[in-house]
Amino acid sequence: MPRYAAIIYAADIDPTLPEYAGMMRDYDDFNAAAAAVLRGGEALYPTASATTVRVTGGKGGDVVTTDGPYAETKEVLTGFYLLECADLDEAVAVAATIPAAWNGAVEVRPVVEFEA
Numbered sequence: 001m002p003r004y005a006a007i008i009y010a011a012d013i014d015p016t017l018p019e020y021a022g023m024m025r026d027y028d029d030f031n032a033a034a035a036a037v038l039r040g041g042e043a044l045y046p047t048a049s050a051t052t053v054r055v056t057g058g059k060g061g062d063v064v065t066t067d068g069p070y071a072e073t074k075e076v077l078t079g080f081y082l083l084e085c086a087d088l089d090e091a092v093a094v095a096a097t098i099p100a101a102w103n104g105a106v107e108v109r110p111v112v113e114f115e116a
Contacts, residue, residue, distance in 0.1 A: 003039060003111040004091035006081040010104030012046050013078075026099040034083075034094050041081035075104050082111070 015024060031038065052066045078100065085091040088108070095106040 001084050001086060002091075003113070004083045004085055004088070005107075005109045005111055006041075006083055006091070006095045006098060007077065007107040007109065008079045008081075008098065008100040008104065009075040009107065010078045010100040011074075012048075012076045014046050015043050015078075016045075023099060030098055033097065034081075037083045037085050037090070037094055039082040039084045041079065043079040044077065047076050078104075083108075 013020060027043075048068060050068055052068065054064045054066075055061045056064055081098065083091050083094055085094060088110070091108050095101060095108045098106050100106055
């Protein structure tokens, strides 16, 4: 069965803070409802905790790091789910029930299946 990444873009918040407990209950509800197709997923800390890595000069070049995100945006990558669904239509239907879809965006993308 094909797998799909449901990539979540939403407001740049720290979901571990108490003021987001209600939102986290929505995610708990989603996790329970979609358990049959969930194959993994994680939430990410805010972009302020990010480190951006670049290699100048190509392979073997100098490693340059920058604190913070690659770009400033209103909605940021906040997490993802790995879904195993019959087809794209089912993956989109599941993604529509992810709480971030209600006030942010969820990008659904097929996962490349490499040979073992």
